[in-house]
Amino acid sequence: MQEIKELMERAGELVESRSFAELKNLMKELPPQDVAAILSELPREEAAPLFRLLPKDQAAEVLVELDPDQQAALISAFSDRELASILDEMFLDDMADLVEEMPAGLVKKVLKNTDPASRKAVNDLLKYPKDSAGTLMTPEFVDLRRQMTVRECFDRIRATGPDKETVYTCYVTDERRRIQGVVSVKDLLLASYETPVSEIMETNVITIRTTDDKEEIAHTFDKYDFLALPVIDGEDRLVGIVTFDDAMDVLQEENTEDFEKMAAITPSEKGYFEVSVFTHAKNRILWLLVLMVSATLTGNILSHYEAAFATIPVLVAMIPMLMDTGGNCGSQASTMVIRGLALGDMKPRDFLRVWFKEIRIALIVGTALAVINFGRVLLFYHGNGQVPTVLLAFITSLTLFLVVLVAKTLGTALPMLAKRIGLDPAIMASPLITTVVDACSVLLFFSIACAVLHLTV
Amino acid sequence: MQEIKELMERAGELVESRSFAELKNLMKELPPQDVAAILSELPREEAAPLFRLLPKDQAAEVLVELDPDQQAALISAFSDRELASILDEMFLDDMADLVEEMPAGLVKKVLKNTDPASRKAVNDLLKYPKDSAGTLMTPEFVDLRRQMTVRECFDRIRATGPDKETVYTCYVTDERRRIQGVVSVKDLLLASYETPVSEIMETNVITIRTTDDKEEIAHTFDKYDFLALPVIDGEDRLVGIVTFDDAMDVLQEENTEDFEKMAAITPSEKGYFEVSVFTHAKNRILWLLVLMVSATLTGNILSHYEAAFATIPVLVAMIPMLMDTGGNCGSQASTMVIRGLALGDMKPRDFLRVWFKEIRIALIVGTALAVINFGRVLLFYHGNGQVPTVLLAFITSLTLFLVVLVAKTLGTALPMLAKRIGLDPAIMASPLITTVVDACSVLLFFSIACAVLHLTV
Numbered sequence: 030m031q032e033i034k035e036l037m038e039r040a041g042e043l044v045e046s047r048s049f050a051e052l053k054n055l056m057k058e059l060p061p062q063d064v065a066a067i068l069s070e071l072p073r074e075e076a077a078p079l080f081r082l083l084p085k086d087q088a089a090e091v092l093v094e095l096d097p098d099q100q101a102a103l104i105s106a107f108s109d110r111e112l113a114s115i116l117d118e119m120f121l122d123d124m125a126d127l128v129e130e131m132p133a134g135l136v137k138k139v140l141k142n143t144d145p146a147s148r149k150a151v152n153d154l155l156k157y158p159k160d161s162a163g164t165l166m167t168p169e170f171v172d173l174r175r176q177m178t179v180r181e182c183f184d185r186i187r188a189t190g191p192d193k194e195t196v197y198t199c200y201v202t203d204e205r206r207r208i209q210g211v212v213s214v215k216d217l218l219l220a221s222y223e224t225p226v227s228e229i230m231e232t233n234v235i236t237i238r239t240t241d242d243k244e245e246i247a248h249t250f251d252k253y254d255f256l257a258l259p260v261i262d263g264e265d266r267l268v269g270i271v272t273f274d275d276a277m278d279v280l281q282e283e284n285t286e287d288f289e290k291m292a293a294i295t296p297s298e299k300g301y302f303e304v305s306v307f308t309h310a311k312n313r314i315l316w317l318l319v320l321m322v323s324a325t326l327t328g329n330i331l332s333h334y335e336a337a338f339a340t341i342p343v344l345v346a347m348i349p350m351l352m353d354t355g356g357n358c359g360s361q362a363s364t365m366v367i368r369g370l371a372l373g374d375m376k377p378r379d380f381l382r383v384w385f386k387e388i389r390i391a392l393i394v395g396t397a398l399a400v401i402n403f404g405r406v407l408l409f410y411h412g413n414g415q416v417p418t419v420l421l422a423f424i425t426s427l428t429l430f431l432v433v434l435v436a437k438t439l440g441t442a443l444p445m446l447a448k449r450i451g452l453d454p455a456i457m458a459s460p461l462i463t464t465v466v467d468a469c470s471v472l473l474f475f476s477i478a479c480a481v482l483h484l485t486v
Numbered sequence: 487m488q489e490i491k492e493l494m495e496r497a498g499e500l501v502e503s504r505s506f507a508e509l510k511n512l513m514k515e516l517p518p519q520d521v522a523a524i525l526s527e528l529p530r531e532e533a534a535p536l537f538r539l540l541p542k543d544q545a546a547e548v549l550v551e552l553d554p555d556q557q558a559a560l561i562s563a564f565s566d567r568e569l570a571s572i573l574d575e576m577f578l579d580d581m582a583d584l585v586e587e588m589p590a591g592l593v594k595k596v597l598k599n600t601d602p603a604s605r606k607a608v609n610d611l612l613k614y615p616k617d618s619a620g621t622l623m624t625p626e627f628v629d630l631r632r633q634m635t636v637r638e639c640f641d642r643i644r645a646t647g648p649d650k651e652t653v654y655t656c657y658v659t660d661e662r663r664r665i666q667g668v669v670s671v672k673d674l675l676l677a678s679y680e681t682p683v684s685e686i687m688e689t690n691v692i693t694i695r696t697t698d699d700k701e702e703i704a705h706t707f708d709k710y711d712f713l714a715l716p717v718i719d720g721e722d723r724l725v726g727i728v729t730f731d732d733a734m735d736v737l738q739e740e741n742t743e744d745f746e747k748m749a750a751i752t753p754s755e756k757g758y759f760e761v762s763v764f765t766h767a768k769n770r771i772l773w774l775l776v777l778m779v780s781a782t783l784t785g786n787i788l789s790h791y792e793a794a795f796a797t798i799p800v801l802v803a804m805i806p807m808l809m810d811t812g813g814n815c816g817s818q819a820s821t822m823v824i825r826g827l828a829l830g831d832m833k834p835r836d837f838l839r840v841w842f843k844e845i846r847i848a849l850i851v852g853t854a855l856a857v858i859n860f861g862r863v864l865l866f867y868h869g870n871g872q873v874p875t876v877l878l879a880f881i882t883s884l885t886l887f888l889v890v891l892v893a894k895t896l897g898t899a900l901p902m903l904a905k906r907i908g909l910d911p912a913i914m915a916s917p918l919i920t921t922v923v924d925a926c927s928v929l930l931f932f933s934i935a936c937a938v939l940h941l942t943v
Binding site for chain 2 (some may be wrong): 058186187190191214219232234250274277284287292313322323328331342350352353358360366368372375382383390394399401402409410467
């Protein structure tokens with residue numbers, strides 16, 4: 030990686046000093062992702078002429094990596110001829126992604142400068158439902174026929190390969206485009222030229238459907254380590270392939286979504302800086318409101334015990350510790366369960382097994398926290414005639430122990446319940462669990478305090 | 487995916503009815519990951535004989551996918567000859583992973599049944615530092631020489647390919663094993679047989695070092711969509727390759743680690759069910775203790791205002807809502823920043839830009855929450871002579887607005903600060919931010935209440 034880092038540092042210097050002639054030569058050595066990064070650093074009026082200097086095949090790859098805003102700016106600056114020559118080098122799934130992000134006027138300009146076959150293919154891709162395999166796939170794959178020999182297969186790969194996103198996995202189809210088998214270039218290379226492909230192809234083909242959810246597909250790639258998977262339509266016809274790099278992107282997007290959901294944020298598909306302040310606010314406010322109003326319950330429980338803490342105000346000082354620790358314990362359990370469910374390591378039917386484990390963990394954790402809290406209260410607080418310090422420590426530690434048990438139980442149960450009833454378990458994360466556990470903590474604490482101290486409410 | 491799901495359902499039935507003859511035939515049709523899943527469902531004394539029925543190449547792949555416990559049980563049951571024939575089919579990086587997980591006695595048994603070259607290679611792999619590229623790579627790759635023609639390259643791939651993890655990316659090296667260039671099988675296929683490989687190879691090769699951190703490598707794969715990357719040692723010699731599937735696994739592990747850290751859990755590399763109750767407890771208790779003791783601060787602030795809430799107990803009922811909302815707002819900001827830093831979308835030097843954005847988001851969110859909270863207080867609470875309901879609503883809403891600003895600021899600043907001083911930003915997540923924001927919320931609330939209501943403390 031050292032080489033690229035050095036080249037990028039050099040590029041940074043050249044951008045600073047506006048040495049575009051040298052920068053142009055350097056950019057040819059860099060992967061498209063890095064060229065895109067360099068162009069993003071430049072103001073638009075400088076980026077456009079530099080982009081024009083790129084060879085057309087590199088230009089196509091770089092364009093795909095840019096932000097939608099920059100793509101739009103470049104495309105509107107292109108002449109029809111320039112645009113056509115770049116689009117000619119672009120894979121169809123990338124072109125569909127590009128078209129999807131463009132304002133209507135530019136979509137027209139893009140499609141006008143594409144050959145009719147590609148235009149039709151892009152239009153077909155755009156028709157698939159959001160988040161489906163259809164939107165991930167590319168219709169460019171190598172198809173073979175079962176009567177071909179290995180030599181003929183190589184001839185076909187040589188003839189059609191340059192335009193395909195991957196040539197390493199080839200599909201043997203019949204005249205109705207139904208998959209008969211799959212063969213890797215490795216298998217072809219290791220066979221003799223005269224072998225019929227039907228003898229070496231794998232007939233047990235794992236396929237996905239155009240309507241399959243893209244997250245499920247990403248997990249399939251993660252599990253089986255495929256390079257590519259074939260996509261079939263409602264009539265079992267092979268219509269495209271999904272490649273591992275697209276699956277990797279989906280996996281990362283999905284993880285980001287889970288992080289956001291687990292922090293009570295409505296996920297956004299765009300990057301942080303691309304999203305407007307207003308949209309960020311909108312994505313965050315819904316859950317904050319729900320949780321704020323829910324916290325009224327805990328407030329009401331506290332109000333109910335007004336007489337208790339009006340008499341013994343030191344009780345109030347214990348509330349933050351109980352609420353925080355309860356929330357943290359619940360979050361720990363729910364995070365383990367949400368992640369376990371997401372990775373497929375846990376299923377809702379494992380509830381009892383997980384709960385039993387969490388309860389034993391809670392017994393250890395609860396005991397340790399209770400003991401240390403006992404010391405903490407003795408050290409930092411002073412009781413009075415009504416409540417000796419030792420009694421205060423006892424009440425707090427007992428509550429703490431029970432709160433840990435309750436928190437771990439809720440943290441395990443709520444995400445699994447969500448999954449069972451078809452909701453996303455990620456919503457049952459820290460914020461919601463904390464709110465629920467808070468109410469339980471406060472209720473437990475004052476119930477115990479009133480019982481032990483013989484207070485009436 | 488339908489086919490596999492159906493086969494797995496059928497396998498489940500066959501396991502239930504113990505129809506092992508039929509199960510054996512069905513397992514041949516399944517990917518190794520699914521065969522491993524079937525074997526995991528069976529008690530050991532039934533799994534072992536079934537495993538023995540697998541063809542040797544499939545057996546090697548399945549063994550790799552099993553849990554360490556099961557691997558150990560199977561390996562100790564194998565005869566030396568059986569073990570040798572399975573190990574013969576195994577890739578060296580997988581063998582190194584296997585050896586790493588085994589107890590000492592079994593390590594000896596494994597290495598004894600490996601040919602000397604593989605044994606040396608595995609030993610070499612095991613010497614690399616934890617989490618380095620060396621532990622991810624496999625020494626099995628296709629190496630070519632620059633004077634070879636495309637035809638000779640194919641001959642070499644055919645001769646050495648069967649034992650290589652991937653043949654699709656080949657490396658051209660000199661006699662001292664330094665990389666001269668890289669060529670893909672696609673490029674070889676599209677060139678004529680007589681072309682010297684030196685004419686079509688890419689000389690600008692992105693390499694990684696054996697000592698590079700595996701997370702960084704995973705991000706490189708994610709960014710550039712490589713199939714494989716070459717690994718060089720301290721003397722620039724090519725010693726192995728890392729393939730995309732290993733990078734994908736690292737990416738997922740790293741995400742899991744971040745989820746755990748962000749929930750105040752010390753990450754574990756093993757699966758939930760593999761980790762003992764005691765270790766789970768140990769992994770969770772450290773942060774709980776730190777945070778519990780930190781919450782003493784908030785408790786002390788509350789104690790300081792005892793006189794205030796002893797006079798006006800309804801103030802206490804507002805605390806949970808303020809603490810929860812503050813914590814949630816802070817978590818939202820810190821999650822966005824932690825994820826942005828992890829994906830490379832944000833750098834610590836973007837602090838002012840992010841903060842400015844978060845402040846504007848906080849102004850919108852804070853205003854909305856304050857308005858709705860005003861209504862909430864009017865609706866659910868009743869003031870008294872000392873504090874009219876409207877005044878209570880005003881104090882709470884003003885505090886809430888300020889808490890949102892503070893929370894977003896801390897949520898932005900703390901993860902970036904952590905990154906800047908070389909700590910993992912993920913520790914500055916919900917639990918820690920919540921604890922810090924709690925103290926601020928309580929302090930703000932009572933300061934404002936005392937000022938507005940002219941209370942003395």
